[in-house]
Amino acid sequence: MERLYTVTELAEKLGVTARALRFYEHKGLVRPQRAGNNRVYTRRDRGRLALILRGKRLGFSLREVGEWLDLYDADPDQAEQMHRLVEKVRDRIATLERQRNDLEATLQELTEIEQAAQRHLDAKAGDCKSPDRESLGPVRGKGGRSHTPVGGLKDA
Amino acid sequence: MERLYTVTELAEKLGVTARALRFYEHKGLVRPQRAGNNRVYTRRDRGRLALILRGKRLGFSLREVGEWLDLYDADPDQAEQMHRLVEKVRDRIATLERQRNDLEATLQELTEIEQAAQRHLDAKAGDCKSPDRESLGPVRGKGGRSHTPVGGLKDA
DNA sequence: TCGATGCTTGACGTTAACGTAAAGTACTTG
């Protein structure tokens, strides 16, 4: 009745390799039964693995996911540890948002540079006599906020 | 006139170790001058290093940052490569936003569980006779959207 | 009975980004 899986079966279902599943077991994250020597995964194991992979996608390490699972398994009186877990997740979110903001800024910088370069190309295409214009400096000075990423780098 | 630095000086200014700076050099990301055998970093080098560290903070590998810097240095006619770089940054942003969304969802789940656990504790404190209530299941069913992360795990 | 599969357990390889000695050189200060 209970749908059972072999390593490779379940691995494929989950989109990972059998090696990974064995590795997770080695790390104590899952403990499938055995039929003789062969691993046999149940629906529960599959759920656990799904949680593990999710944690990974969220950027947590296997060790962290392990603790995570322990909490899921633990009796619910562990409100204290629950708090800590929630805080950890919130930290992670905060980190990601910082990164996102930084990236957003960088993206804007790059977009400006890109457009400047584009204009530069257009100019060269339109006016075939322009004798090797002064690269990006002047162009950016006209349109952008002359943000020069870090100061010079290209200078003398 | 030009403020110059030794490895350790600059490393400290940048909040990294001298080892890191030497490593970056080994990887071809910077090429400080030498005074005899000793490295001498200029303002330009400092700028470059700042860019490198920034790239790292943004979650890019040193190799990626290297290509990045090459573009900064390259002549501005590389609009094509510029495009690719911008796309890469956009990809990264997209990735981060996906992660953020996933995390947001997870956070909500966890918060619910946390609150349920809290209520559970409160109940135990208030009603000292409650004979070991049915853990989280029912509680969550009442308040949350019964999102059960992955199905069972805790079941029989 | 013979392969062909599929599973098992080692166990070493890999990548990134440094950490951490080890051993030697150079300058300078008491």
Next chain:
DNA sequence: CAAGTACTTTACGTTAACGTCAAGCATCGA
């Protein structure tokens, strides 16, 4: 001149999360 300090290069160590053989049972169909 001996210490001390800062620098150098060389090179092995580390962590994470597997990848990639290697060698060996076990089972199954023709």
